[in-house]
Amino acid sequence: MKVELFDFHLPEELIAQVPLKDRDASRLMVLHxxxxxxxxxxFKSIIDYFHPGDCLVLNNTRVMPARLFGVKEDTGASIEVLLLKQQEADVWETLVKPAKRVKExxxxxxxxxxxxxxxxGTSDHGGRLLHFDYEGIFYEILDSLGEMPLPPYIKEQLxxxxxxxxxxSREIGSAAAPTAGLHFTKEILQQLxxxxxxxxxITLHVGLGTFRPVNADTVEEHEMHAExxxxxxxxxxxxxxxxxxxxxxxxxGTTSTRTLETIASKHDGKFATDSGWTNIFIYPGYEFKGIDGMITNFHLxxxxxIMLVSALASRNHVLNAYETAVKEKYRFFSFGDAMLII
Structure with missing residues (x-):
């Protein structure tokens, strides 16, 4: 299946740069x-589309302020570090810029x-493995020194x-937010x-692979990073x-979806206590075992x-919905508007 089949024209001005003043003030497209x-x-009307007895599954991961700015001790050269995932006690897989300046x-x-x-050392994808030294609690130090790792499409400061x-959000560990959940307020959750x-x-710690473009010619050639x-x-x-x-x-969100489908696939359509790493890649042709519908943002x-969403609602329906979203000037991506697929 050609990756080009999932292309569409997205004016750059529709990529939301800042969040709305109120989380639940976004628009909601409902796609049947x-x-x-x-x-x-x-978005506030989303309550009308749920029935008593339904279940909403949210990802409670919390984003780390994972972007750090430092200097090489020997030369004073500036280095930017982005934490991706913890490998062991104080060793993290990271992306560094400029990478050529950071050797073992x-x-x-x-x-x-x-x-x-x-x-x-180095990681499989060209990153660097860094061992951190500090006194005290690592996440407290990270909270004071780090910055939020906003997606590369967002140019504005938060x-x-x-x-x-x-x-x-509760379980710290993500390099990016599960952005479909950003629309919810405590009031909406209580009303539901x-x-x-x-x-x-559930918990899925989102990696930067979520922003990684599909560079292969065919969908089947693309490999997801494990989370x-x-x-x-x-x-x-x-x-x-x-x-x-x-x-x-x-x-x-797609993160909750991938978690539910990973577990349901392992347990014959049932759910069970489970944890581990998943690189499940969902695209058209996939048969869903864990969900009946999803709330998501508009993707690139x-x-x-967008391939995952097209697996749930068919590529034709999704691309038509996206064409409509562009015409109606919906806001796209992390701080954008929402879609409910039921």
Whole structure:
């Protein structure tokens, strides 16, 4: 299947650069996956599309302030470091710029030496493995020195770091936000509960592979980076009960979707306590086992994300919806508007 099949014209001005003042003020496109019918709503009206007994699954990962700016100890040259994932105790896989200046043995100092890192090797994808030295608690130091790793498509500075976190973020470990969850407020979550909708959480720590373009000619040639996921016993039991009683499972975002589908695929369509690494790649032809619908943002052309969405609602329906979104000037990507596929 050609990657070009998932291309569309996206005016650059439609890529949202800043979040709206209110999280739930975004627009909502409702796409009916069987018919392709489209409805235009506001996000606050999403409650109307859920039935008592349905279950909403959200990703409770929390984004690390994973971008660090330091200097080489020997030359004073500036180095930018982006933490990707923890390999062991104090060793992290990272991206560094400029990479050619960081070789094995290079020492980088951050915050006048409060945090230091020594390059101890390279990763499979050309990154650097850094061993960090510090006194105290690593995440507290990271919180004081690091910056939010906003996607490369966002050029504006973020005034409030919490706007790149969901209101339910808890488990720190992501290099990027599960952005479909950014629309939710505590009030909307409570209204859903009051209506009889179950709400539960999984964890998937989002890697930068989520922004990685599909550079292959065909979809089948593309490989996803592995990301860590976790499902608790309580969540698994609730999801199995919802499914047994005929309720719908609606995932929030591609990260929740990939986690649910990974686990359901391993356990014959059921859910179970589980954790590990997944590189599941969902594209048209995939048969969903874990979800009945999803809430997602509008994604970039030829991305693995639009391929996943096209697997759920068909490529023709999705590309027609995206063409409509462009005409109607919906806001795209991380700080953009939302789509509900049911």
């Amino acid at each position: 996956k069987e018919t392709g019918e489209i409805q235009h709503e506001t 043995g290079t020492v980088i100092s951050f915050g006048s030496g409060v945090l230091k890192a020594t390059c101890v 005034d409030d770091r919490e706007r790149y976190q969901t209101v339910f 509960k009051d209506k009889g909708i179950h709400i539960t959480f 860590f996921y976790q499902m608790t016993e309580d969540t698994a039991a609730l999801l199995n009960e919802v499914r047994a009683k005929g309720g719908r499972i609606i995932s929030v 052309p030829k991305s693995s994300l």
